Amino acid sequence: xxxxxxxxxxxxxxxxxxxxxxxxxxxxxxxxxxxxxxxxxxxxxxxxxxxxxxxxxxxxxxxxxxxxxxxxxxxxxxxxxxxxxxxxxxxxxxxxxxxxxxxxxxxxxxxxxxxxxxxxxxxxxxxxxxxxxxxxxxxxxxxxxxxxxxxxxxxxxxxxxxxxxxxxxxxxxxxxxxxxxxxxxxxxxxxxxxxxxxxxxxxxxxxxxxxxxxxxxxxxxxxxxxxxxxxxxxxxxxxxxxxxxxxxxxxxxxxxxxxxxxxxxxxxxxxxxxxxxxxxxxxxxxxxxxxxxxxxxxxxxxxxxxxxxxxxxxxxxxxxxxxxxxxxxxxxxxxxxxxxxxx
Amino acid sequence: xxxxxxxxxxxxxxxxxxxxxxxxxxxxxxxxxxxxxxxxxxxxxxxxxxxxxxxxxxxxxxxxxxxxxxxxxxxxxxxxxxxxxxxxxxxxxxxxxxxxxxxxxxxxxxxxxxxxxxxxxxxxxxxxxxxxxxxxxxxxxxxxxxxxxxxxxxxxxxxxxxxxxxxxxxxxxxxxxxxxxxxxxxxxxxxxxxxxxxxxxxxxxxxxxxxxxxxxxxxxxxxxxxxxxxxxxxxxxxxxxxxxxxxxxxxxxxxxxxxxxxxxxxxxxxxxxxxxxxxxxxxxxxxxxxxxxxxxxxxxxxxxxxxxxxxxxxxxxxxxxxxxxxxxxxxxxxxxxxxxxxx
DNA sequence: TTTTGTTGTTAAACCGGTTTAACGAAATGG
DNA sequence: CCATTTCGTTAAACCGGTTTAACAACAAAA
Numbered sequence: 001x002x003x004x005x006x007x008x009x010x011x012x013x014x015x016x017x018x019x020x021x022x023x024x025x026x027x028x029x030x031x032x033x034x035x036x037x038x039x040x041x042x043x044x045x046x047x048x049x050x051x052x053x054x055x056x057x058x059x060x061x062x063x064x065x066x067x068x069x070x071x072x073x074x075x076x077x078x079x080x081x082x083x084x085x086x087x088x089x090x091x092x093x094x095x096x097x098x099x100x101x102x103x104x105x106x107x108x109x110x111x112x113x114x115x116x117x118x119x120x121x122x123x124x125x126x127x128x129x130x131x132x133x134x135x136x137x138x139x140x141x142x143x144x145x146x147x148x149x150x151x152x153x154x155x156x157x158x159x160x161x162x163x164x165x166x167x168x169x170x171x172x173x174x175x176x177x178x179x180x181x182x183x184x185x186x187x188x189x190x191x192x193x194x195x196x197x198x199x200x201x202x203x204x205x206x207x208x209x210x211x212x213x214x215x216x217x218x219x220x221x222x223x224x225x226x227x228x229x230x231x232x233x234x235x236x237x238x239x240x241x242x243x244x245x246x247x248x249x250x251x252x253x254x255x256x257x258x259x260x261x262x263x264x265x266x267x268x269x270x271x272x273x274x275x276x277x278x279x280x281x282x283x284x285x286x287x288x289x290x291x292x293x294x295x296x297x298x299x300x301x302x303x304x305x306x307x308x309x310x311x312x313x314x315x316x317x318x319x320x321x322x323x324x325x326x327x328x329x330x331x332x333x334x335x336x337x338x339x340x341x342x343x
Numbered sequence: 344x345x346x347x348x349x350x351x352x353x354x355x356x357x358x359x360x361x362x363x364x365x366x367x368x369x370x371x372x373x374x375x376x377x378x379x380x381x382x383x384x385x386x387x388x389x390x391x392x393x394x395x396x397x398x399x400x401x402x403x404x405x406x407x408x409x410x411x412x413x414x415x416x417x418x419x420x421x422x423x424x425x426x427x428x429x430x431x432x433x434x435x436x437x438x439x440x441x442x443x444x445x446x447x448x449x450x451x452x453x454x455x456x457x458x459x460x461x462x463x464x465x466x467x468x469x470x471x472x473x474x475x476x477x478x479x480x481x482x483x484x485x486x487x488x489x490x491x492x493x494x495x496x497x498x499x500x501x502x503x504x505x506x507x508x509x510x511x512x513x514x515x516x517x518x519x520x521x522x523x524x525x526x527x528x529x530x531x532x533x534x535x536x537x538x539x540x541x542x543x544x545x546x547x548x549x550x551x552x553x554x555x556x557x558x559x560x561x562x563x564x565x566x567x568x569x570x571x572x573x574x575x576x577x578x579x580x581x582x583x584x585x586x587x588x589x590x591x592x593x594x595x596x597x598x599x600x601x602x603x604x605x606x607x608x609x610x611x612x613x614x615x616x617x618x619x620x621x622x623x624x625x626x627x628x629x630x631x632x633x634x635x636x637x638x639x640x641x642x643x644x645x646x647x648x649x650x651x652x653x654x655x656x657x658x659x660x661x662x663x664x665x666x667x668x669x670x671x672x673x674x675x676x677x678x679x680x681x682x683x684x685x686x
Numbered sequence: 687t688t689t690t691g692t693t694g695t696t697a698a699a700c701c702g703g704t705t706t707a708a709c710g711a712a713a714t715g716g
Numbered sequence: 717c718c719a720t721t722t723c724g725t726t727a728a729a730c731c732g733g734t735t736t737a738a739c740a741a742c743a744a745a746a
Contacts, residue, residue, distance in 0.1 A: 369723095
């Protein structure tokens with residue numbers, strides 16, 4: 001691969017001039033510019049991204065940090081999110097480095113710092129060690145989701161209006177006459193779960209309605225299959241007390257699907273016997289089911305692109321306003337799976 | 344950010360020694376090693392990935408090139424594939440750079456070559472300009488899918504046994520008495536579509552059965568919504584001649600879902616009136632539908648990890664055998680959506 | 687005419703590491 | 717005991733660009 005010196009020699013100019021032709025940072029006369037480009041073409045030369053990065057300290061790359069485990073592959077929500085990130089980033093010629101290494105187990109000593117300009121952090125957890133790492137090394141970052149209390153003041157983040165969303169769908173069910181609602185929530189280790197729990201109970205509070213047996217259940221561990229989680233919990237809570245609950249709020253449509261399967265086995269009809277809805281439609285086809293599942297569209301793609309914008313604002317790229325927090329409103333899609341409560 | 348010279352000074356050694364402590368390329372005495380590590384810890388030093396790459400010519404990064412458009416977001420099949428790529432790559436500390444820029448429109452002149460050790464190419468097309476680019480610049484690459492004739496001799500690729508799969512499911516339907524089968528294929532611009540078409544007709548040939556009205560339809564364009572494609576084609580072909588076709592093979596389960604919706608509207612029952620199956624289960628929940636959709640699991644995750652292995656073999660990383668082609672066998676999952684042909 | 691400003695170009699320093707060649711000290715061997 | 721390896725360390729060169737400071741050439745201003 002030919003280098004800048006080769007081009008400089010061939011075009012009879014200095015390497016500085018060649019550099020300026022390609023970076024466009026200083027004006028070069030038409031005549032010299034053409035000489036250089038011609039020489040470059042003949043030598044099949046293109047500038048080395050890495051050598052350039054070394055001195056400019058810009059990598060034109062942002063890292064998308066996804067905590068990843070074998071049992072917890074990417075969901076459709078993630079895909080939408082990644083799609084949003086890619087779209088916005090590539091509009092400024094930025095590229096995405098998928099980073100799945102959790103910093104937890106790595107010895108800092110032997111780790112080399114990443115070659116990225118900034119980081120987008122997915123699925124923040126309580127006591128998330130990634131945050132400490134990024135703050136320590138002064139790497140600009142944006143979180144998608146709710147940072148834990150400890151770090152919230154120092155972090156820039158994009159999130160859904162989760163409390164409100166949980167409140168709204170619960171209120172909707174309350175208005176339909178439901179009083180005993182089972183909420184199959186995300187695991188406690190995910191920051192979002194307690195926020196949604198608060199929204200859930202706020203709905204009862206605002207409506208001045210007694211929550212009766214309404215209950216929030218948390219997924220035991222991140223590794224459990226979501227569908228199985230829904231299935232098992234419904235079997236557990238509906239076998240004991242068949243008439244107790246008249247509605248289920250599932251964390252994701254996968255959980256909802258498992259719940260639906262369990263209900264079918266228990267001979268309970270959706271929505272006649274039990275109303276069912278889910279907070280995230282990871283599967284994009286909820287509406288093709290029978291009955292179509294009511295879900296909340298969390299606008300993954302928007303979350304992704306907004307996160308990139310917040311990061312670009314920090315990096316001084318483009319013309320984005322530097323803000324601390326951006327809330328993306330989810331959209332509640334009411335479909336056939338909801339019914340007024342049975343007497 | 345402290346650099347290698349700072350550490351060297353503090354530890355009273357040369358930078359070369361510090362370098363060797365971190366890279367482990369030459370033995371260093373226990374005593375000196377500890378001095379260096381201690382100094383590094385105090386200075387919060389970690390080696391710069393970029394400076395290292397500049398001289399080693401290794402970026403520890405592979406690019407995953409996905410042709411991308413606003414109307415054609417990542418599917419679940421892609422996700423599985425990406426998951427496989429991530430798993431295998433990260434096992435050797437390699438990272439993934441998502442690259443969505445198609446080289447088509449970029450002026451080569453102003454483009455800097457990528458900072459990656461190798462490339463994995465998704466969704467190869469006929470006349471795919473990316474291939475020429477990679478060959479020109481001598482960048483190691485592996486294709487997932489079938490390269491076009493033009494490049495097949497020069498390319499290393501991973502693919503499903505597509506012809507055989509198409510043949511097998513068609514044979515299966517023929518054995519069940521089906522004679523008029525509608526095959527809703529991928530667009531012609533995707534190399535896989537003609538290969539599967541060949542498999543489809545080979546099944547009739549092998550069984551010495553007349554294909555009658557059996558027909559292969561190609562998706563007009565990549566941009567059409569798959570579900571709509573299935574819906575429209577079924578409406579078109581089943582309205583004209585309600586008794587013609589007794590089975591449908593859909594390209595993906597999304598297409599199948601659209602087909603299923605159309606059949607319902609036409610008052611045709613699956614599987615009693617029409618058997619339905621799909622070649623790729625992008626949605627992971629085909630089996631939760633009623634009736635469960637028969638699909639072929641294309642093993643996206645395996646395709647991804649095999650591709651990385653073939654690339655690593657080229658790059659001399661790990662201990663993988665250098666081979667030209669790896670075929671990953673899909674798995675045909677027979678579920679409720681297939682029935683013997685109606686008289 | 688001299689001074690000041692502008693434009694285009696260059697040589698040299700620099701970015702932060704790795705690698706090479708050389709070398710002294712300690713270990714091995716005859 | 718001296719010659720030969722081996723081991724650990726270092727100074728200097730290098731990777732392929734960008735940036736700085738200096739300067740020549742020419743135009744505009746005084």
